Amino acid sequence: MRVSLKQFLAEGRLKRHRTTPREVRDLLRVADRDLKDAAVDAISVDLRFQTAYQAAFQLATIVLAASGYRTTGVGHHWATFKVLPEVLGPEFQELAAYFDQCRGKRNLSDYDRAGEIAAEEATELLEEARQFRRTVLSWVRGHHPKLVAR
Numbered sequence: 001m002r003v004s005l006k007q008f009l010a011e012g013r014l015k016r017h018r019t020t021p022r023e024v025r026d027l028l029r030v031a032d033r034d035l036k037d038a039a040v041d042a043i044s045v046d047l048r049f050q051t052a053y054q055a056a057f058q059l060a061t062i063v064l065a066a067s068g069y070r071t072t073g074v075g076h077h078w079a080t081f082k083v084l085p086e087v088l089g090p091e092f093q094e095l096a097a098y099f100d101q102c103r104g105k106r107n108l109s110d111y112d113r114a115g116e117i118a119a120e121e122a123t124e125l126l127e128e129a130r131q132f133r134r135t136v137l138s139w140v141r142g143h144h145p146k147l148v149a150r
Helices: 006-011 021-038 043-065 076-088 090-112 119-143
Strands: 014-016 069-071
Touching: 006 014, 006 043, 006 076, 021 043, 021 119, 043 069, 043 076, 043 090, 043 119, 076 090, 090 119
Parallel strands: none
Antiparallel strands: 014 069
16 A cells, blocks of 8 residues: 555644754664664574664654654554655665564564564564665765765
8 A cells, every 4th residue: 555645644644844963863873773783693583673673663764854754643663664665766665565564573573472583584674774774874865965964
C-alpha cells in the first residue's frame, strides 16, 4: 500500500516540523551509536537486531525531519517507513518495506519472544542500516545542505 504525505497529514499521522542542524546532528549521533552497538558480538542476537533496527529508524526520521515532517502517535515507526519512499523516491519502496518487516520482527523480539532472530538477520540488518546511513547523508547533503556539515 503506497501512502501519500498529504494523506498522512490529513489523518494526523504526520505533522509539519521545522528541523535544525542540531536536531539532525543529534539524530545522526544516536544512529551512529546504535550502529556501533549493534556490531558488538557479546550482546544477544535479538539485541543486536533491535539496535540495528533503531539506527535505521533514526536515519529515516532524519529524512522526514529534513523534509519538514515528523510522525505522531501510535504507529509512528510504521508510518515513518510507509512514507519514506514518498520522500526519497519510489526506488526506496523495497528498502522501506524491508525495514518495516524488520520492525515487526523487532516488536516480536522486544515484547513477546526471545531467540526468534537468526544471527544472519541481525548482520544483514546492520549492513542495510550502514548503507542507509550513507544514502541518508548523501540525500540530505544534496537536498538540504544547510542541515549537515560537510
